[in-house]
Amino acid sequence: MAVSVKEVAAEAGVSVGTVSNVLNRPEVVSERTVAKVTAAIERLGFVRNDAARQLRAGHSRNFGLVVLDGRNPFFMDVTQGAQHRALENGYTVLMGSSDNSLTTEQQLLDLFDEQRVAGVLISPMHSDLSRLWKIREAGTPVVLVDRGSGDRSFSSVSVNDVEGGRIAVQHLVDLGRKKIAFVGGPQSIVQVQHRLEGAQSVIAGTAGTVLQHMPTRQLTVLEGRAAGERILAMDPAERPDGVFAANDLLALGILQALVMSGSLRVPQDIALVGYDNIDFAESAVVPITTVRQPAEEIGRTAVDVLLRESEAGADAVREQFVFTPKLVIRESTAGAGTAG
Known part of the structure; x- marks a missing residue:
């Protein structure tokens, strides 16, 4: 059974409010009291419920990522790049695959909405972005990944x-x-x-x-x-x-x-x-x-854009990053010449 804040307070001989301050605002608590509460946490094995705290604040520390095909190693590399950059900034990435299905894409977006993710990264199935408009109008930033925005109404990170x-x-x-x-x-x-x-x-x-x-x-x-x-x-x-x-x-x-x-x-x-x-x-x-x-770079850049858009709020500038693809020549064409 999970250890509660109330149990930590009793173990440390302080109030529940003091434990809350140690967890969230340690600068307002004396060093001696912080040490007592920290020791009680370690003895009891207390794990704070950040999810509940963040949801009460109206957002989580998660980004939602929707890719076209989670079985494709390209999208796994994009996800890896996004995850690394998110972790560097105190976030995690929840990845879902639409499997090239508009219905699945909508289900994932609904679930991310319910989870109050801090932002959405998505490789959308079609050009109709009306659902993404609603998500952004509700206060959640959205960045398109691996495709451009067309009319530049959304920030995007793509390849030409x-x-x-x-x-x-x-x-x-x-x-x-x-x-x-x-x-x-x-x-x-x-x-x-x-x-x-x-x-x-x-x-x-x-x-x-x-x-x-x-x-x-x-x-x-x-x-x-x-x-x-x-x-x-x-x-x-x-x-x-x-x-x-x-x-x-x-x-x-x-x-x-x-x-x-x-x-x-x-x-x-x-x-x-x-x-x-x-x-x-x-x-x-x-x-x-x-x-x-550059799959991993696409993921990293998309998170950078999402973070900037989140910080700017209504004043966000819609950024458009377009990478240039490169040809990698191997044996399936190398030295082929004219077919004979």
């Missing part, structure tokens, strides 16, 4: 995904690849839309190249493997010689399907580029060329 899509496909074009497939979906995810836009911009400006969009229901290894099977089943004359996957999990699935078939070689027959630079991409049987996003 249009540029990321552009450099991925430009790399394939520079290798002489003419028939390129973009594998990724659903397109309701803004990041997927932007990566596709970047890919399309390169093809539109390069004569003799075509881009085929192969949509997926999710951004998972299994969906990537299914896409790889579809590529294998294509007529050789129509089959792509370059593939840009919307994330590394898809790229891993595609690579698995191609390698297991034994009939197509990566990168000789099909050059492959992923996105995110997760550890699994580097350790794959054929290490995967990818577009790097």
